[in-house]
Amino acid sequence: MGTPDAGAGTPDAGPGASDAGAPATTGDCSTTAPPRVPAGGGWEWENPLPQGYTLRAAWAASASDVWAAGDHGALTHWNGRTWSATSGPVDQSLLSMWGTGSGDVWAGGISGAILHFDGKGWSASESATQQPVRSIWAAGATDAWALAYPLDMENPSLPFALVHWDGLAWSTQAPPSADAGLHLSALAGFAANDLWVGGCASSSTPRTVYDALLFHWDGASWTRMTTGGAGCVMGIAGTRSDDIWATTRVHHVCDDGYGHWWFCPTFEMAHWDGKTWAAAQVPAGFLATSITAAAPGEIWAQNSSAVYRWTGTDWSTVADLQHVQDRSWPGPGPWAIAGSSPDDIWLAGSDGRIHRWDGSHLKNFSGLHEGAYAMWGVAEKDLWAVGNRTILHGSCGSWSATDVSQHLPSSENGLSAVWGSAGDDVWAVGFGVALHWDGVSWKKVPTPATIEQTSVWGSGPKDVYAGGYQGLFHYDGTAWSPVLGGEFEWVYAIWGSAATDVWVATNYYRYAEDAYANVYHFDGATWTRTVHLWIAAGEGRIISLSGTGRNDVWAMGEARSLHWDGRSWTTQETGLTPGYYSAWNVWARAPDDVWATPGVANNIGANAIHFDGKSWSQVWAPEA
Missing domain, CATH: 2.130.10.10 (YVTN repeat-like/Quinoprotein amine dehydrogenase)
Structure with missing residues (x-):
């Protein structure tokens, strides 16, 4: 088959069914190769493009201004035509993003990393925590919130940090309640006086480990609420203040009658109509807690095998990721979803995958994602x-x-x-x-x-x-x-x-x-x-x-x-x-230029070694 343009700005149908293969191209590659993005250590990305680190967060200001962030501090941007990689100030994995406009975008990540984009460049900000920043939201240039916590599904009572930005510095905020075993694991906002955080606290109900809790900030104080169910709130998303969704992971304790017990979680949803929280319908086969306000009026949920969209009366499957027609997304599902309208939604995920939903189909914008032996x-x-x-x-x-x-x-x-x-x-x-x-x-x-x-x-x-x-x-x-x-x-x-x-x-x-x-x-x-x-x-x-x-x-x-x-x-x-x-493998280019890759049992601090004609040395290579 012919060689498609695998550049970051052109939809690629991915692997074809043709047996024709791809003929070699003649001429000088210097005039035809797409721009390469540095991956660190002297390496450049060849495929996928613009880069291959896993993307875990995204935010859209408009159809021509979308950001995605991920592992090793990866930052990528869509300008309406192409995706490009942007240098960032940290190497820590980034887990969350939010913004109020093109010149005010935040990203949070591992070890308390918080970055800010002012329209010109990214800079690091002291966050007042060393915990992973997994949720971030801003109402304006002087009002932003971030929630940081270690992710341990079986032990959600680990320490968390709720921090606030006042335009000058981030500061730690007091917990919204004194519940025993309180843990916060979700955050979403709609206005300076309309912020939600969710989590759980120790339960006194027999055979129930945690009670699901939600807290609302009105600009002055917190109000404690409950979903009415057990578990821990892991995600909050909404399109407006009277249409908010929460996902919970319920920590049941099961036993086999012989003294052996284990956690057997289930996944539930709750909905806020502006007055009360009530149990809500869960997508069939939903085995995760990720929920996103993908675009105005759009509530989406995803797990490792499928992406779902709320139609107003039911959940519909947008994509069965195990059976994507072009085979470009088999494997872990998207970690991030963001868009500007129902027919312009981006999905970003493992190994730099970037797909666009046009209202009816997913299109690949990041090249090939086939493994090679x-x-x-x-x-x-x-x-x-x-x-x-x-x-x-x-x-x-x-x-x-x-x-x-x-x-x-x-x-x-x-x-x-x-x-x-x-x-x-x-x-x-x-x-x-x-x-x-x-x-x-x-x-x-x-x-x-x-x-x-x-x-x-x-x-x-x-x-x-x-x-x-x-x-x-x-x-x-x-x-x-x-x-x-x-x-x-x-x-x-x-x-x-x-x-x-x-x-x-x-x-x-x-x-x-x-x-x-x-x-x-x-x-x-x-x-x-x-x-x-x-x-x-x-x-x-x-x-x-x-x-x-x-x-x-x-x-x-x-x-x-x-x-x-x-x-x-x-x-x-x-x-x-x-x-x-x-x-695992060795390749000699010249007597003084030999490369080898270590196997699975090595912990040498590098994933390649190089021989320069005299001795072997360790070389860092991107872990795509």
């Missing part, structure tokens, strides 16, 4: 990556995706490796499948039924190796044939510099006392085992291979980092903690 490319204009059942193509900063499910077995496993010799000779392999790109389309290449491939490399269209749990296989342009390994010897990595210089890493495991990591070399005529190391206690496997030539090859894995200089292998000190997948 492996990448390969010949240049910036011709990059390939494989996900589970998707193949991604990148060209000059724009990415497209092809769903290849029709070629794959009916298994949860899919593609796991990609390699090519040229732009019209690319291979993608996985669980029982090999696909080939000829420059026009992806085609399935017949393989032996037993092949389960997790790695691939070759020197040309008629010299391709693929390996996995059944050993190493070779493709000569016509058919696959077994080479080495087998039932107990799994191929983990393949790399070579030429048809006469091929390296394969395998791990043989039959019993705990009979387990070895091996590295084989092929000189064009004979396979020779060059490494044969005992895997102690099931650890010490070699996971990845890469190099720049015959005299510069790296083999890395659990507790092992080996280098080949053309004569022998030597152990290298990388700083990684020996253990499960110490080095």
